[in-house]
Each structure stands twice: as C-alpha cells, then as structure tokens.
Amino acid sequence: MKVALDIDDTITRHPAFFAFLSKALLDAGHEVVILTFREDRASTAADLAGWGIVYTHLITSTLDAHFKHGVNAWKGAMCKQHRIDLFFEDSMEVLRHVDGGTVCFSPVGRY
Numbered sequence: 001m002k003v004a005l006d007i008d009d010t011i012t013r014h015p016a017f018f019a020f021l022s023k024a025l026l027d028a029g030h031e032v033v034i035l036t037f038r039e040d041r042a043s044t045a046a047d048l049a050g051w052g053i054v055y056t057h058l059i060t061s062t063l064d065a066h067f068k069h070g071v072n073a074w075k076g077a078m079c080k081q082h083r084i085d086l087f088f089e090d091s092m093e094v095l096r097h098v099d100g101g102t103v104c105f106s107p108v109g110r111y
C-alpha cells in the first residue's frame with residue numbers, strides 16, 4: 001500500500017499515533033508518503049524527525065504547483081500521480097478533489 005499523510009492538523013493532531021502508524025507501515029513493506037502544503041523541505045524533515053515520523057517520500061509544495069493545479073486540487077493531483085491508496089488529510093476542501101482511487105481518512109472533532 002501507498003499511504004499519504006498530511007502534516008498540519010493531521011499528524012500534528014496526534015504525532016504519537018502517526019509515528020506508530022508510519023513505522024508499522026514501513027516495517028510491513030508499505031510506502032509512506034508525506035504530502036504537505038509546506039514548502040521548506042529542511043524544516044519539514046526536521047519536524048517529522050522530531051515527531052518520530054518515518055517515510056519513503058516527502059512531497060512538499062511550490063507556488064508553481066498551486067498555479068498549475070489550483071491550491072485545493074494540488075493534493076488530489078498528487079494522490080493520482082503517485083497512486084496513493086489511502087490518504088489522511090484534515091481539509092474537506094482538499095478531500096473534495098481526491099478521486100475514488102484513493103480512500104480518505106480525516107480527523108474530526110476539532111471544534
């Protein structure tokens with residue numbers, strides 16, 4: 001399986017769970033893709049290391065990518081391009097653009 005994880009308001013809501021999940025997935029031979037609107041790869045990688053998140057790919061964003069796909073559609077395009085099986089993402093505006101080839105999970109109860 002290829003599993004994509006958003007960072008802000010997803011991993012950050014429960015880093016210990018996602019640290020456990022990411023390690024379990026990698027140990028079992030699956031791929032973990034970090035898919036984030038963040039643009040600074042170095043600080044993003046440092047944050048992930050600090051939370052104990054392990055992964056096979058880190059996909060950060062760029063202004064050009066947003067112009068090409070539209071901000072809310074960019075992650076859906078990445079899911080399709082990278083053939084993501086499962087995607088953990090908090091934003092309903094983003095999830096609206098993910099097609100049926102990817103099963104989505106979203107944290108709730110933030111209010």
Ligand SMILES: [Mg+2]
Pocket residue numbers: 006007008009010089090091
């Ligand atoms: Mg988010």
